[in-house]
Amino acid sequence: LIHFYKRKMSLEFRSLQPDQYLRKHIEAGVRPDGRSLNERRPLTLSSANISTADGSAVVKQGNTTVVCGIKLELAKPAAENPDQGFVVPNVSLPPMCSPNFKPGPPSVQAQALSTFIRDCLDASQCLDLGSLCPVPHKYAWVLYIDLMCLDHDGNLRDALIAALMTALRSLKLPKVLYDEEMDTVQVVEEWSKLDVKRIVLSNTLAVYSLGGTANLVVDPTAEEEDRADSLLTFVTTEKEEVCLSQETGSSCLSEETIQSAISLSTKQAKQILTAVLKAQS
Amino acid sequence: MPGVDLYRNTGPEGSVDYKIYQEKEDKNLEKRTDRKDHELRKMFLKTGVISHAKGSAFIEVGDTKVEVGVYGPREIPKRSDFSMKGILSCEMKFAPFACSTRRGHQRDSEEIELGLLLKECLESTVRMNLYPKSCIDIFVTVLEDGGGVLAAAITATGMALADAQIDMYDNLVGSCISVNQGRFLADPSLDEEVSCSDAGHEQGNITIGYLNTSEQVVCLFSQGVLSSTSMDTALN
Numbered sequence: 001l002i003h004f005y006k007r008k009m010s011l012e013f014r015s016l017q018p019d020q021y022l023r024k025h026i027e028a029g030v031r032p033d034g035r036s037l038n039e040r041r042p043l044t045l046s047s048a049n050i051s052t053a054d055g056s057a058v059v060k061q062g063n064t065t066v067v068c069g070i071k072l073e074l075a076k077p078a079a080e081n082p083d084q085g086f087v088v089p090n091v092s093l094p095p096m097c098s099p100n101f102k103p104g105p106p107s108v109q110a111q112a113l114s115t116f117i118r119d120c121l122d123a124s125q126c127l128d129l130g131s132l133c134p135v136p137h138k139y140a141w142v143l144y145i146d147l148m149c150l151d152h153d154g155n156l157r158d159a160l161i162a163a164l165m166t167a168l169r170s171l172k173l174p175k176v177l178y179d180e181e182m183d184t185v186q187v188v189e190e191w192s193k194l195d196v197k198r199i200v201l202s203n204t205l206a207v208y209s210l211g212g213t214a215n216l217v218v219d220p221t222a223e224e225e226d227r228a229d230s231l232l233t234f235v236t237t238e239k240e241e242v243c244l245s246q247e248t249g250s251s252c253l254s255e256e257t258i259q260s261a262i263s264l265s266t267k268q269a270k271q272i273l274t275a276v277l278k279a280q281s
Numbered sequence: 282m283p284g285v286d287l288y289r290n291t292g293p294e295g296s297v298d299y300k301i302y303q304e305k306e307d308k309n310l311e312k313r314t315d316r317k318d319h320e321l322r323k324m325f326l327k328t329g330v331i332s333h334a335k336g337s338a339f340i341e342v343g344d345t346k347v348e349v350g351v352y353g354p355r356e357i358p359k360r361s362d363f364s365m366k367g368i369l370s371c372e373m374k375f376a377p378f379a380c381s382t383r384r385g386h387q388r389d390s391e392e393i394e395l396g397l398l399l400k401e402c403l404e405s406t407v408r409m410n411l412y413p414k415s416c417i418d419i420f421v422t423v424l425e426d427g428g429g430v431l432a433a434a435i436t437a438t439g440m441a442l443a444d445a446q447i448d449m450y451d452n453l454v455g456s457c458i459s460v461n462q463g464r465f466l467a468d469p470s471l472d473e474e475v476s477c478s479d480a481g482h483e484q485g486n487i488t489i490g491y492l493n494t495s496e497q498v499v500c501l502f503s504q505g506v507l508s509s510t511s512m513d514t515a516l517n
């Protein structure tokens with residue numbers, strides 16, 4: 001009976017004072033869902049689920065669910081880069097995934113995430129655009145990468161990058177035969193895999209400043225993200241090179257904090273890497 | 282696509298689906314290989330797939346995958362829409378990778394039409410008089426189109442509304458039939474839905490939304506040329 005009342009009171013505390021509720025947990029080194037500060041939610045990856053897409057992946061990280069679909073199209077290459085293909089990533093956060101989003105043009109978060117994905121692809125150089133041009137000056141592949149969030153429970157960046165990588169590794173390009181004399185092109189169903197040079201992994205940490213020290217919390221849920229002082233994201237490759245880092249929020253981070261964040265990120269990235277590599281086999 | 286999309290990363294203009302350069306193979310639709318004419322495809326249904334939504338459902342019929350999220354009853358966003366009977370808002374969206382040819386991010390006429398059909402289907406099913414001054418938002422996302430999308434969406438929406446504990450008059454299910462040269466094919470796949478037969482023969486698809494216990498049809502959507510006797514047989 002005492003347990004019942006304790007639980008009831010803790011739920012009331014959670015709804016009346018969510019900030020205090022969360023911070024008390026973090027001071028004690030746990031989180032409301034029982035994880036420790038360095039523990040990730042269980043990650044499930046599956047690839048090539050959608051037959052209409054040329055490459056696809058579904059990632060489930062706790063409750064956060066993200067679908068990535070890649071469609072291939074052919075276009076004339078740009079005049080300034082006649083032997084390069086195009087990669088067009090877009091993130092959509094439909095109103096279905098969270099009560100915070102309303103129907104209409106992409107929200108600020110969706111636009112920011114689209115830019116984040118594009119920057120990650122550019123900075124990591126994981127795709128060689130030259131390999132995406134079967135007929136220079138005439139025909140180049142356009143990779144339309146559409147990432148859709150089906151359920152927003154925090155830490156979208158990690159899930160989006162994991163889905164992106166799994167989908168890219170599942171992508172198969174058909175063969176393009178070009179007849180120079182007739183200037184015609186034909187696409188034949190001989191599939192080759194896309195050459196992904198590096199595997200990019202992202203790790204997001206929520207920072208809580210409690211009593212002067214900054215507490216780093218790995219893989220925050222939506223509730224934890226909203227109440228954090230700031231969010232740190234490190235994007236690394238499988239060779240442990242940091243290619244992108246972002247911080248949003250209001251806390252001042254000391255050098256030690258950033259160093260410990262980077263080493264924590266590389267450790268976490270290894271876990272995601274094993275999952276991504278397993279999804280392909 | 283005309284106009285510049287300021288909110289999204291855009292690709293080069295004039296990109297085309299590579300399938301137009303492929304040789305189309307003639308699919309033999311004389312006989313169904315995997316099932317009989319009146320047999321349905323394997324179905325997978327699950328509710329409670331979206332953690333933040335009041336109710337949600339995911340349906341997979343053959344290749345078709347549809348996910349529905351229901352939010353509500355909640356406050357009406359615009360005061361001008363005040364009404365003593367609740368408001369239903371139904372939005373359907375195909376994911377860009379859902380169909381053979383890539384779809385744009387903005388809703389085109391087909392999606393708006395299907396959304397309206399679904400809404401009309403629900404107007405007679407959901408007891409809106411129990412939710413005055415509120416609105417119920419239903420968001421349907423088609424992740425893959427393998428034929429029979431509207432029927433799958435109707436079934437999934439019925440389940441999501443039940444999962445959201447919203448009062449309805451009856452269980453709602455959707456089903457569709459394709460008529461092709463005198464054959465009635467239940468639950469057509471994408472190839473069967475869009476196949477063309479010679480002129481002079483009947484060819485069409487019928488999708489209905491059906492209330493189970495009260496045996497009422499709440500939505501009827503048909504495409505193609507069908508005689509009235511075929512319609513009767515198909516509805517039965």
